[in-house]
Amino acid sequence: MITGGILKDITFQNTKENDNPIEMIIQCVDISNSKVLSEQGGIMLVKPAHSLKKYVPLFDRSKNKVALDFGSGNLRNSMYLHRKGYEVYAVDLPQKNKIQCMPRLKCILPEEIKGLNSKIDVTICTFVLNIISESERNGFLGTLAEKMSPGGFFLVETKGFSLSILDSMIIPKGFVRVHCERGRYTIIVLYQYIGMQH
Numbered sequence: 001m002i003t004g005g006i007l008k009d010i011t012f013q014n015t016k017e018n019d020n021p022i023e024m025i026i027q028c029v030d031i032s033n034s035k036v037l038s039e040q041g042g043i044m045l046v047k048p049a050h051s052l053k054k055y056v057p058l059f060d061r062s063k064n065k066v067a068l069d070f071g072s073g074n075l076r077n078s079m080y081l082h083r084k085g086y087e088v089y090a091v092d093l094p095q096k097n098k099i100q101c102m103p104r105l106k107c108i109l110p111e112e113i114k115g116l117n118s119k120i121d122v123t124i125c126t127f128v129l130n131i132i133s134e135s136e137r138n139g140f141l142g143t144l145a146e147k148m149s150p151g152g153f154f155l156v157e158t159k160g161f162s163l164s165i166l167d168s169m170i171i172p173k174g175f176v177r178v179h180c181e182r183g184r185y186t187i188i189v190l191y192q193y194i195g196m197q198h
């Protein structure tokens with residue numbers, strides 16, 4: 001677990017024989033004393049969500065590459081997108097938001113999404129919608145709609161919601177559903193932002 005400091009470097013290593021999956025090795029270094037802060041000698045292994053890996057070739061067609069990872073947790077998805085060339089905003093609560101910055105990856109608080117200057121091309125939200133309150137969900141989805149670029153993608157993976165409930169929360173904000181699949185315990189839905197139809 002990263003306990004604080006500045007995220008200084010990310011290296012990637014293929015851990016399987018095919019070159020598909022990537023495990024990311026994250027080194028967290030406290031710039032004040034150059035001490036490695038994370039456990040296991042400063043190395044943390046994380047893997048992105050399967051759903052993100054599946055859809056990223058589609059996302060890569062976006063003209064701009066700005067991504068928002070809502071409820072970024074240990075940054076596994078943020079790091080993956082960063083590695084793929086995205087400028088990433090990793091959004092989480094203050095206690096999770098210990099890494100301050102690195103080029104093209106910023107950790108921000110939910111209330112800071114509103115103030116972002118860039119339009120967002122890809123938003124991912126894996127295993128978060130089911131743990132936040134209804135008012136947090138509505139607040140996030142409303143703000144997201146203001147910040148998405150037209151044609152931008154919104155990937156949701158969650159437990160505890162049916163497709164129709166997700167659609168009823170997300171489509172009225174200006175999204176259309178473009179794909180959906182069910183995992184063993186989760187539902188994975190890809191939306192695209194088309195803006196509000198007047």
Ligand SMILES: C[S@@+](CC[C@H](N)C(=O)[O-])C[C@H]1O[C@@H](n2cnc3c(N)ncnc32)[C@H](O)[C@@H]1O
Pocket residue numbers: 049070071072073074076077091092093096110125126127128131132136
């Ligand atoms: C189950 S973890 C999922 C982390 C990550 N998305 C993943 O798939 O590995 C849920 C994350 O949502 C964050 N979270 C909880 N409430 C939140 C809120 N109101 N706004 C943003 N993030 C929140 C938690 O701190 C936690 O890091």
